[in-house]
Amino acid sequence: MQTLKEDVRQSILRAARNEFQSHDYTGASMRRISAAAGITTGNIYRYFTNKEELFEALVGPIYEKIVHYILDLKKELERSYAGEDNGLKYLNMVEETIVGLFLEYSAELTILMNRSSGSKYGQVKERMVSLIVTILEDAFTAGPQNAGELTTADRQSARMLAGTIVEGVCLILREHEDGETVKRLVNEFVFLYHLGMQHRCTR
Structure with a gap:
């Protein structure tokens, strides 16, 4: 069997990126x-068993990066509160690193967030919202005016803000291709979110 070539595999991934951006x-x-x-068409299946495997190779690593990044933010937030910080230090991490993530992987993120319907990542936006909700709920309960108890209003606000964040990012990726x-x-967007969270957590 002819050895599979990495340059051919990368060519397939580039073509797949363009296809999944359009469909x-x-x-x-x-x-x-x-x-x-x-x-x-027959040769492509020597590299990827099916469309699902090809899609996974394209967006799977990016999804893992996002989840890992969000969980790191949560840990940083918890450390900030444990150190009697005001809990806003982690927001600087958002501003410093998330832009680079979106610049480097904007095409893959567009596909993941806007084009994954019908794949195993079809519910990715809801997963992102759920992860962000946990961060926001921690931020709300640890604010200087809070007693560490999450109210119904806090839960509603966290859900609304998390949904707004995810949909806002999806809108940017959907309407713009230039990195x-x-x-x-x-x-x-992150800067405005940062300002809003500062006000919400310190009031």
Whole structure:
């Protein structure tokens, strides 16, 4: 059997990135991907068993990065509170690193957040909202005016804000392809979120 070549695999992934940006997971075509990669449809299956495996190779690592990043933020928040910080230190981590993540992986993030319907990542936005809710709830209960108890109003606010964050990011990725534009808009979005959270956590 001919040795599989990494440059061919990367060519397939590039073609898949373009295909999945233009079509939802269910509407994407392995035939179009193979044609764009310059190989036969039969040959593409020597590299990826099916469309699901190809999609996983493209967006799976990015999803893991996002989840790991969000969980790191949660840990940093908990450390800030344990050290009697005002709990806002972690927000600086958002501003310093999230923009780089979106600049480097804007295409993959667009696919993951807006084009994954029908795949195992079809509920990814809801998962992101749930993770962000846990961070916001911690921030609300640890504020200087709070007694560490989460009220119904706090839960509602956390859910609303988390949904707004995720949908705002999805909107930016859906409407803009240029990496620098995405970077600028995400940076502005995160900055405004930062200001709002500062006010909410210190009031």
